[in-house]
Amino acid sequence: MMDWTDRHCRAFHRTLSARSLLYTEMVTANAVIHGDRERLIGFAAAEHPLALQLGGSDPDALAKAAAIAAAWGYDEINLNVGCPSDRVQGGNFGACLMRDPALVARCVAAMKREVGLPVTVKCRIGVDEQDPEVALDALADAVLAAGADTLTVHARKAWLQGLSPKENRDIPPLDYDRVYRLKRRLPQVPVIINGGIGSLEEAQAHLAHVDGVMLGRAAYQQPEILLAVDSRLFGARDPHEDAFSAVAAFEPYIAAHLSAGGRLHDITRHMLGLFTGRPGARAYRRRLATDGVKPEAGIELLRAAVDEVRRAEERRILVA
Ligand SMILES: Cc1cc2nc3c(=O)[nH]c(=O)nc-3n(C[C@H](O)[C@H](O)[C@H](O)COP(=O)(O)O)c2cc1C
Numbered sequence: 001m002m003d004w005t006d007r008h009c010r011a012f013h014r015t016l017s018a019r020s021l022l023y024t025e026m027v028t029a030n031a032v033i034h035g036d037r038e039r040l041i042g043f044a045a046a047e048h049p050l051a052l053q054l055g056g057s058d059p060d061a062l063a064k065a066a067a068i069a070a071a072w073g074y075d076e077i078n079l080n081v082g083c084p085s086d087r088v089q090g091g092n093f094g095a096c097l098m099r100d101p102a103l104v105a106r107c108v109a110a111m112k113r114e115v116g117l118p119v120t121v122k123c124r125i126g127v128d129e130q131d132p133e134v135a136l137d138a139l140a141d142a143v144l145a146a147g148a149d150t151l152t153v154h155a156r157k158a159w160l161q162g163l164s165p166k167e168n169r170d171i172p173p174l175d176y177d178r179v180y181r182l183k184r185r186l187p188q189v190p191v192i193i194n195g196g197i198g199s200l201e202e203a204q205a206h207l208a209h210v211d212g213v214m215l216g217r218a219a220y221q222q223p224e225i226l227l228a229v230d231s232r233l234f235g236a237r238d239p240h241e242d243a244f245s246a247v248a249a250f251e252p253y254i255a256a257h258l259s260a261g262g263r264l265h266d267i268t269r270h271m272l273g274l275f276t277g278r279p280g281a282r283a284y285r286r287r288l289a290t291d292g293v294k295p296e297a298g299i300e301l302l303r304a305a306v307d308e309v310r311r312a313e314e315r316r317i318l319v320a
Helices: 007-016 029-034 037-041 059-072 086-090 094-099 101-114 132-145 176-185 200-206 217-221 223-234 243-259 264-268 281-289 299-319
Strands: 022-028 050-055 076-081 119-123 150-154 191-194 212-214
Touching: 007 022, 007 223, 007 243, 007 264, 022 029, 022 037, 029 037, 029 050, 029 059, 037 059, 050 059, 059 076, 059 101, 076 094, 076 101, 086 094, 094 101, 094 119, 101 119, 101 132, 119 132, 132 150, 132 176, 150 176, 150 212, 176 191, 200 223, 217 223, 223 243, 243 264, 243 299, 264 299, 281 299
Parallel strands: 022 050, 050 076, 076 119, 119 150, 150 191, 191 212
Antiparallel strands: none
């Protein structure tokens, strides 16, 4: 998620779930080709399995960027056909590509020719005045014919006129049934549903209709729910018993970042939501958001913040 996630966020989420597929935020094909690659697409081996999401609509540039991503070791290339921002529309990519399935298909085909990795597409159910019954099928059929391996569908339209990107994640109504119908029409094609899914219970309910669930804001804002993904959704063992042991296991990653000259806040900014809803969560967040942003803040500060939650829990047990 642009402006929210980065490699540190992914490393943290990977500590919480070993099995989920993680995605980068969208990086434009031209940035991958011409930009500082270590900064833009660098990642740690522990983040696997990991998909790079590309933005663009020039098949040659996307093919080149996909080849670079493959050489960097990504597990999947995902093409963004869902971002509604003005800047992205100005570049003729993102959600406005819902209107041009043939071009998206050429992009997918060009990437497939270049890499042996899965090439997947994340799209909306339509944009503006489009009829989602027609628009989603048209996009799906075109990209599948071009070799796309999976479709991830954010189950609402993007309204390209008059709504901000933030409003476009909330205001156009969700239509999960439209995504279920896509899956019924294309039983052989892996379909992943996205949009407004806030819990693993909801995720499990969707899995009766589709092959996968993508969590965006819920994963970022309440990362604790990821702790049970491996057992609940993959039938595997969860990597940690609780959030306290997950944070302890993540400490060496943070320590390495600090000794390389990085700041605590680079990482803990992605951890602010960890104890959401628990006693002590506010004190935890306050510690990280005040003392935790100071340049000299070290790992003890994180420990002290986590202790706020631990102490609040102990107090609660004593009272009970
Ligand atoms: C701050 C922010 C940035 C986002 N950036 C991207 C992005 O780079 N690529 C993308 O495909 N979707 C992006 N999204 C959309 C989410 O991936 C997701 O489709 C949307 O938020 C709906 O799912 P959710 O309700 O689970 O969050 C972003 C969402 C947010 C909140």
